[in-house]
Amino acid sequence: MSVEIKTSGDTVTAYLSGELDHHSAKEMREAVDNAVELNMPSRLVLDFKGVSFMDSSGIGLVMGRYRTLLKTGAQLYITGASPQIYKVMKLAGIERLAKLEER
């Protein structure tokens, strides 16, 4: 599990990789929150291209970041979701909170 953060203009992109479950979610969450706090972006992109598995812990991660961004009005984008991840996201109705793009 790892998170790579890249900043470009007013966009922060977090490239997540590995398996996203209850075991790994905390570390990912902290890395993303640190980047948001430091850069105050107007767009946060969570890139799931490198994530091989995700359960509902990933939904908690997305919903938590959505709530954080509500305070600043920034927008949330989810890219690179595999069919398995996309299925979990759709079940949770994440497309109502963020722009959701399948891999």
Added chain:
Amino acid sequence: MEVNNKFTMNVLAKSANEGFARACISAFAAQLDPTLEEVNDIKTAVSEAVTNCIVHAYKEKIGKIYITGELCDKNTIRIKIRDTGCGIENVEKAMEPLYTTVGGERAGLGFAVMQSFMDTVKVRSAVGKGTSIVMTKRINRRINING
């Protein structure tokens, strides 16, 4: 149901074992030649059930999670995940989407995912004694194009 093959194991309720449980169940399910989507459905449901044991059943201690997998009637996998933790007071309520008793960032979607990704999900629980979840999924047999 006729049981053709079976495994049983138990793991400590540590989050590091979530991935281990997923790996075990997907290796066992491979005997039914499932599609990638079917394997992912099973792994996701098992991950939710095991995480529930860690997060909810054993809040104050690291107990054991008992996992049984069975291959039944040639094309069905039956998975039982049991704990001896605190139990669920109101199972019906606990199975409602977005319902959660813990704070933090739990989405409250564990049972919703299990029900959506498996064919059947049965939950039995007794307060102070533990919870048992039995899930089944039928694997669609594919035609072997090589004969």
